[in-house]
Amino acid sequence: MAFENVRWAFNVCEWKPSKEELLAASSYIQPEEKDRIARFIFQDDAKSSLIGRLLMKKFVHLSANIPYELIKLGRDDTGKPYLLESKVLPSFNVSHQGDYTVLAGNLHTNVGVDIMKIEPPVNKNIPDFFRIMNRQFSRHEWSTIRSYPSEMQQVACFYRMWCLKESYVKNIGIGITIPLDLISFSVQTPLKVNGIVTDTKLYLNNVLRDDWIFEETLLDEKHAVAVSLNTVGNYVTMEPQPFTLLSFEDLVREARPVYQSDARFTEDMLIKKVKEFRTTGH
Ligand SMILES: CC(C)(COP(=O)(O)OP(=O)(O)OC[C@H]1O[C@@H](n2cnc3c(N)ncnc32)[C@H](O)[C@@H]1OP(=O)(O)O)[C@@H](O)C(=O)NCCC(=O)NCCS
Known part of the structure; x- marks a missing residue:
């Protein structure tokens, strides 16, 4: 269909x-x-x-x-x-x-989606912005974000992680009891416009959850988007x-x-x- x-x-x-x-x-x-x-x-x-x-x-x-x-x-x-x-x-x-x-x-199957514009924070420098967001991401995610040499690359990675997390949270519902830093993503492949990345892994409480698929892309150079799909239940491979x-x-x-x-x-x-x-x- x-x-x-x-x-x-x-x-x-x-x-x-x-x-x-x-x-x-x-x-x-x-x-x-x-x-x-x-x-x-x-x-x-x-x-x-x-x-x-x-x-x-x-x-x-x-x-x-x-x-x-x-x-x-x-x-x-x-x-x-x-x-x-x-x-x-x-x-x-x-x-x-x-x-x-x-x-x-x-x-x-259930889906969640999140889009974010990749742009520097308004009225804040990037280290201060990251400090405020500290508890939203795991240590692994922060080390991935900070592994990029330039601040703008770090911001792009930050928004990629943000989209992943929101796409998951929006899929399952925001009544979750698990803190956001225990929902942790491990990214492998850089995003590009017109390409779909599906090898990002989700860890919940440090346990790999391979019953989830994340489709990530850049709609254009400035917009990251992530779609989450739960593969349990009615899931049909697509x-x-x-x-x-x-x-x-x-x-x-x-x-x-x-x-x-x-x-x-x-x-x-x-x-x-x-x-x-x-x-x-x-
Ligand atoms: C409610 C929440 C899920 C909305 O997400 P958002 O990023 O602010 O907004 P988005 O543009 O992505 O999505 C908004 C749309 O999602 C839908 N939506 C509203 N509540 C929702 C919910 N609880 N779950 C899933 N989708 C929801 C609606 O269609 C809404 O648009 P509309 O009101 O115009 O119809 C979000 O604000 C939230 O509370 N997240 C909790 C987790 C968190 O703190 N994450 C921080 C980032 S790591």
Whole structure:
């Protein structure tokens, strides 16, 4: 099946939405999510989250063959979106940071995804930034990060590790009791644009967990992304998937209006502030 294991990316930074696109988008997403998006101060954040909703609906529609009007998404008590009222339960996860919103989806096994823009911390020097983050990573991970000669290479490795850890945590749910420094990754192969690395190993409490696969890539020179897949249970062996960059037209090709289009939402989106500089956070 064509859509049982997908990786999609959308360049939110380049997307300058028209009134018509936003009106259409407002008719595809659930009212409570539209209200949540409307509360963002910055247009960048509102666009990222809106694109995430459209990605989820497209994936559910195509993977589980559910018409748009029957797709109902809920959130669990940690905020993680999932499909309600369906016998088929495709797993999907979105991440938005830097210039992109991405989705990883799989019909058979749980997925998690995380994207990070590789850029120096704002208002902090790199040693201070690493010091603040000290407890988020294991000794092995820090020695890998610090093994790179230049500070920018260390930052790139830091964000690679960050994506790996978040993709795992987002897959299993953030209610985990294990401290983040006991979730430790051992990377072997450098990342490159248009290449997928799958030989990174996960250690939990110092025990190798080879029931997990991580697909890592660079979407471009500045964006690292990691997808986690759990190979226990329904797992079906699949080729690692490259990310496909979607246009807005691609994103809504199959979409059908489910709700009244919302002119007020559209106007409010268009007058939201745009961030003057982009930061590593949301
Ligand atoms: C909740 C959390 C998982 C979100 O991740 P994030 O990196 O801030 O944001 P991302 O852009 O990657 O993902 C956001 C999207 O993930 C989804 N999401 C929200 N809560 C989630 C959860 N508990 N689990 C998985 N996905 C979740 C949503 O779709 C959300 O977008 P939306 O609200 O616009 O729909 C994260 O903030 C968190 O609490 N992590 C805990 C672990 C930690 O501290 N890690 C530090 C780094 S090593």
